[in-house]
Amino acid sequence: MTSKKDLSVLKQKSIRKKLVLAKTYLSSAKNSLKAGDFRLAADAAYNGLELAMKVALLLKTDKLSKRHGGVAQLFSLLYVKEKILDASYGEENRKSVCFTKQGAL
Numbered sequence: 199m200t201s202k203k204d205l206s207v208l209k210q211k212s213i214r215k216k217l218v219l220a221k222t223y224l225s226s227a228k229n230s231l232k233a234g235d236f237r238l239a240a241d242a243a244y245n246g247l248e249l250a251m252k253v254a255l256l257l258k259t260d261k262l263s264k265r266h267g268g269v270a271q272l273f274s275l276l277y278v279k280e281k282i283l284d285a286s287y288g289e290e291n292r293k294s295v296c297f298t299k300q301g302a303l
């Protein structure tokens with residue numbers, strides 16, 4: 199049986215791994231943008247955003263959705279509606295989801 203301490207350590211490792219990967223995606227997005235590959239830049243930035251939101255969520259809850267829409271909705275509920283972040287964050291996140299789903303680039 200896994201103890202609470204073991205679960206806490208596992209959660210911290212998961213957070214660290216997600217944060218490192220989010221930074222990697224951000225770096226890739228910047229490089230792709232410089233190279234003029236706008237679609238790849240948008241996708242990498244979107245993936246980095248999703249991982250960053252998951253990290254923020256894991257700081258407040260153990261529940262994570264496997265779908266981006268669920269991650270964005272829970273993020274909005276826990277951070278925007280609770281007024282920890284300005285409402286503009288929720289709106290910008292919603293726009294990024296729509297932008298990427300439409301394949302706007």
